[in-house]
Amino acid sequence: MNATATRFGIWMALVPLLIAILGLGLQGLAIIDTSLFFTWGYFLEVLIAGLLQGVLYSLVALGFVLIFKASGIFNFAQGSMVLFAALTMVGFIEMGLHWTLAFILAAGVMVVLAIVIEKVVLRPMVNQPHIILFMATIGIFYFLDGFGQTLWGSDVKVLDIGIPKDPMFVLPNVFEGGILINSFDLVAALVGAVLVAVLAVFFQYTRVGRALRAVADDHQAALSVGIPLKTIWAIVWSVAGIVALVAGIMWGSKAGVQFSLALIALKALPVLILGGFTSIPGAIVGGLIIGAGEQVAEVFLGPLVGGALQDWFAYMLALGFLLFRPQGLFGEKIIERI
Amino acid sequence: MFYREAGQFKTSYSADQAIFPIRQDRLGLLLLGLVAVFAVPALANNYFLETIFVPFLVFAMAALGLNLLTGYCGQLSLGTGGFMACGAFFSFKLATAFPELHIVVVFLLAGLGTAGVGVLFGLPSLRIKGFYLAVATLAAQFFLVWMFNKFNWWTNYSPSGVISAPPREIIPGFFVTGNEASPAAKYVFLLIFVAVLALIAKNLVRSRTGRSWMAIRDMDIAAEIIGIRPLWAKLSAFAVSSFYIGISGALWAFVYTGSVEALAFQIDRSFQVLFMVIIGGLGSILGSFLGAAFIVLLPILLNNAPAALGIPLKVELISHLEFMIFGALIIFFLIVEPHGLARLWQIGKEKLRLWPFPY
Numbered sequence: 001m002n003a004t005a006t007r008f009g010i011w012m013a014l015v016p017l018l019i020a021i022l023g024l025g026l027q028g029l030a031i032i033d034t035s036l037f038f039t040w041g042y043f044l045e046v047l048i049a050g051l052l053q054g055v056l057y058s059l060v061a062l063g064f065v066l067i068f069k070a071s072g073i074f075n076f077a078q079g080s081m082v083l084f085a086a087l088t089m090v091g092f093i094e095m096g097l098h099w100t101l102a103f104i105l106a107a108g109v110m111v112v113l114a115i116v117i118e119k120v121v122l123r124p125m126v127n128q129p130h131i132i133l134f135m136a137t138i139g140i141f142y143f144l145d146g147f148g149q150t151l152w153g154s155d156v157k158v159l160d161i162g163i164p165k166d167p168m169f170v171l172p173n174v175f176e177g178g179i180l181i182n183s184f185d186l187v188a189a190l191v192g193a194v195l196v197a198v199l200a201v202f203f204q205y206t207r208v209g210r211a212l213r214a215v216a217d218d219h220q221a222a223l224s225v226g227i228p229l230k231t232i233w234a235i236v237w238s239v240a241g242i243v244a245l246v247a248g249i250m251w252g253s254k255a256g257v258q259f260s261l262a263l264i265a266l267k268a269l270p271v272l273i274l275g276g277f278t279s280i281p282g283a284i285v286g287g288l289i290i291g292a293g294e295q296v297a298e299v300f301l302g303p304l305v306g307g308a309l310q311d312w313f314a315y316m317l318a319l320g321f322l323l324f325r326p327q328g329l330f331g332e333k334i335i336e337r338i
Numbered sequence: 339m340f341y342r343e344a345g346q347f348k349t350s351y352s353a354d355q356a357i358f359p360i361r362q363d364r365l366g367l368l369l370l371g372l373v374a375v376f377a378v379p380a381l382a383n384n385y386f387l388e389t390i391f392v393p394f395l396v397f398a399m400a401a402l403g404l405n406l407l408t409g410y411c412g413q414l415s416l417g418t419g420g421f422m423a424c425g426a427f428f429s430f431k432l433a434t435a436f437p438e439l440h441i442v443v444v445f446l447l448a449g450l451g452t453a454g455v456g457v458l459f460g461l462p463s464l465r466i467k468g469f470y471l472a473v474a475t476l477a478a479q480f481f482l483v484w485m486f487n488k489f490n491w492w493t494n495y496s497p498s499g500v501i502s503a504p505p506r507e508i509i510p511g512f513f514v515t516g517n518e519a520s521p522a523a524k525y526v527f528l529l530i531f532v533a534v535l536a537l538i539a540k541n542l543v544r545s546r547t548g549r550s551w552m553a554i555r556d557m558d559i560a561a562e563i564i565g566i567r568p569l570w571a572k573l574s575a576f577a578v579s580s581f582y583i584g585i586s587g588a589l590w591a592f593v594y595t596g597s598v599e600a601l602a603f604q605i606d607r608s609f610q611v612l613f614m615v616i617i618g619g620l621g622s623i624l625g626s627f628l629g630a631a632f633i634v635l636l637p638i639l640l641n642n643a644p645a646a647l648g649i650p651l652k653v654e655l656i657s658h659l660e661f662m663i664f665g666a667l668i669i670f671f672l673i674v675e676p677h678g679l680a681r682l683w684q685i686g687k688e689k690l691r692l693w694p695f696p697y
Binding site: 074120121124125128129130131132134135136138139140141142143144145146147149150154266269270272273277305308311312315316318319322323 | 414462465466468469470473474476477479480481483484487488605609612613616620654655658659660661662663664665666667668669672673676
């Protein structure tokens, strides 16, 4: 834990340096190729927008990490859980409930869903190879997509829980025109931070949290000291479901609740690679890097190749990263020579 | 009773190592081949040929390719769609740039090109494995589709980004691509092409190369210790698998749909092929065919079942229900038989040997 903290600190200290180098590089590029546009104010604006976008990626990645840590299952269905949770939430709101009540009910639905998944899908598949469990979660992905849309319809829905969406201008006297920040993104970042803090406390200081960490560490040892593995799995999936609900609310109020929400899960995969599959801080930092990286690449490098860099930039970044640091920034180092 | 190898003695090594050692299998396969070549085109109407048999063969090819990589060499790949797109666009560029080139040569060259791309994206497999590799192959998927979609050099500057297969003959007067090609001609061409390549694949996995793949899959460290070079084994698996997938992409564009855009090879396609492999059976050539048949037939059945049963449903609802049933079936299959349809067939064969006696 201490080593992780130190490494975290080092990376944090490097961040301003990296940003400065990136900015200088782009500035140089803009001098060489006059079709590119660059000012420091605009660069920071894009960077911040990217970072805040990255928070939302982190929220999705967080759900993956929770389940992977506790059960070694790569849960492909996380994205459809996000969609399903958001759809359920909107459905309850449309019934005329206040959003807090709808949130509690939707969280309840996600817990029930987690228990059902544990009972119906995971329990019969204990001891199967990981790839089979992974495939099963793809099955869950399809099922939930279809189920959610059968239940609640497939129109694009508006999810509004009263988060302010006004643009704000900060530091107007340092940069010309100031830096534009969307207050919604700030709220999302705040929610993400609170969620991580709550999870950290939950994992660190509660009885269930300790059991979860024990299971994550070693299944056999946890079983032998009397931790009920199946209950723990149900709890982990429930927690992941609630994280999915929060992510779904954030994404849903930003972009509308629609099918494409399920696909943002794919964007969470490079985040995981960057951060490491088993690290919660990794998911956060990875999300920030991916978010900022792809925004900056799209805005400042996109014109060179005709745009839509966003589609693949994150994956290529992750791919390049894998070659140098296969275990991710904070992942467990598994020594294997192949 | 009828399916029993009693009395079939092997008197030479070559007979013992034959690809189908049991006489009933050989006869059955011959019969199946005859039915597929002569009876199916004669009996099935164009609709069945176009919507079931042609896509089945194209998908079987793709599943075969992915099965070589995932089933035999144990490298999980989600980039199938991207590699299919490679095959489709390579063959389009080749066919339009060199019109005198024979179409089969075009397909094979496109497959070779895809193999090169596959090796490139297979390089990370030397350092990572499992889910990390799966994510790495996603990079191939998104990058390749983006590239074919973005640079219209690949589509010969067609404004819509759609490529249309030029008409080509396999033997003079016998068109297999373009508007003049009859479904039956396409079907027979595909059947022979896929059967030959499947036979090659079947022999490949029985060879030294295939065995080295399986050794890597089962335990890579042990394989390295007994002298198998992981670099060579993994990259050759990527190359051969991409070759097959590339050809299936070319067949998709040229023979099945006739015109295609890069967006037809999105991530969904990768999953579709992966499902075929898993449901058919990992590490089984026969399984690739069974899985492809299952996945091609299932949506057609699901689409037609409500109408046939007289339950009126909205189109939208049907598509959602299709998703649900699809997902549920996959989970069901994985729980009941994680080794896929091919394993069911094996169990069936065991039962057949004993039938009608209990043991």
